Amino acid sequence: xxxxDDGKAPSRWQLAKEGAALWSRVWRGFGRLGExxxxxxxxxxxIPGFLxxxxxxxxxQRALAKGGFRVSGWxxxxxGGVSERTVDRILERIAAxxxxxxxxxxxWSLGGLYARVVAQERPDLIAKVVTLGxxxxxxxxxxxxxxxxxxxxxxxxxxxxxxxxxxxxxxxxPTLAIWSHRxxxxxxxxxxxxxxxxxxxxxxxxxxxxxxxxxxxFPRIVEAVKRF
Numbered sequence: 001x002x003x004x005d006d007g008k009a010p011s012r013w014q015l016a017k018e019g020a021a022l023w024s025r026v027w028r029g030f031g032r033l034g035e036x037x038x039x040x041x042x043x044x045x046x047i048p049g050f051l052x053x054x055x056x057x058x059x060x061q062r063a064l065a066k067g068g069f070r071v072s073g074w075x076x077x078x079x080g081g082v083s084e085r086t087v088d089r090i091l092e093r094i095a096a097x098x099x100x101x102x103x104x105x106x107x108w109s110l111g112g113l114y115a116r117v118v119a120q121e122r123p124d125l126i127a128k129v130v131t132l133g134x135x136x137x138x139x140x141x142x143x144x145x146x147x148x149x150x151x152x153x154x155x156x157x158x159x160x161x162x163x164x165x166x167x168x169x170x171x172x173x174p175t176l177a178i179w180s181h182r183x184x185x186x187x188x189x190x191x192x193x194x195x196x197x198x199x200x201x202x203x204x205x206x207x208x209x210x211x212x213x214x215x216x217x218f219p220r221i222v223e224a225v226k227r228f
Contacts, residue, residue: 037065049109063218081154082161119171143190
């Protein structure tokens, strides 16, 4: 169902609640980093969002590992914005982690843009792409609440990142966009995308930060990744 405000950035009230959603669950980031899950599980890499790292997504990594996947973070520290060099480094990490097997990419927020671009570059390395609240579609100055901060930190336009590929173009691998009307940062339409920009879409009930830290959201995400 499309709502009237589907393509506009969420309200300030929704945005304000995102900080509480993250900090109330900061404890999920404690523990060891590194690969986890059954050694014979399908290989899956989680790519964090803007200004996040592998500790931010550690709860999600644990849930996916418990669901039977062999899970790795991206191993590149904080995600400070899009660059071609980082695309190359992610590809190096995927090739090493996959060791001849295709890897599932789960990208949260900005991490989903990276996942889509990487899958365009090297579809031979990627089994499928799942994005979580990622603003890959439409005008990013209109459909998300952090574009000004992004431009200050990254040093380039949110709509014109310095990479060769367009994140809005559907990669030649199966692509699922997971989104939420409760998202306080990215508009539903931006994270859902048009039919020609992804193979499938799924709405779940969680905040933007909840994709990475909410124990209530994790089962839906794990099940979606398995079924897709």
